[in-house]
Amino acid sequence: DIVMTQSPDSLAVSLGERATINCKSSQSVLHSSSKNSLAWYQQKPGQPPKLLIYWASTRESGVPDRFSGSGSGTDFTLTISSLQAEDVAVYYCQQYYSTHTFGQGTKLEIK
């Protein structure tokens, strides 16, 4: 099974500053199609997760462009370029290359 490990577990960033969350998979999630089967989700308390990014770097429709995803193979990053108050949430990465596994989550707070 593919294990997904996020870092850090929690993060405090000032409003307007950049937030960076990392995700590492135990094996490559790069398909022969040259697409990485990696997604990012945002979850706020009492709500289901919301898809932000898929194929590692494709932003879901309606997601603000301050959210971006990068990386390939086993190492991935979610970047929020300018943190807004409404971005406080827990963020998860997920691989869908071989069944599915999620990272343990990163709690993002305002400093």
Added chain:
Amino acid sequence: EVQLVESGGGLVQPGGSLRLSCEASGYTFSTYWMSWVRQAAGKGLEWVANINEDGSEKRYVDSVKGRFTISRDNAKNSLYLQMNSLRAEDTAVYYCARRGYMDVWGKGIAVTVSS
């Protein structure tokens, strides 16, 4: 509007059974893989099972193999999760979600396994 609505949760004793349902609307249900994902209180997300478009392929996380069965009825636009031999550690909110990168989620349904 694309929507998923779960039902069938509740309180059940250890060793008991429960059947969750997920009704889809607003899209062609039969053309998408579907998954169940669960989340224990204060914990992270755990994928439980998924099923392909026509129900011929089913996959499970190791901890539920032999106890849970995923199925679907495309004529009823519905996804199911039959949960048998339930354990305390199965207590969670269960979500249904559409496709591999999960672009549509239900609001979730609570399952509590306790005596």
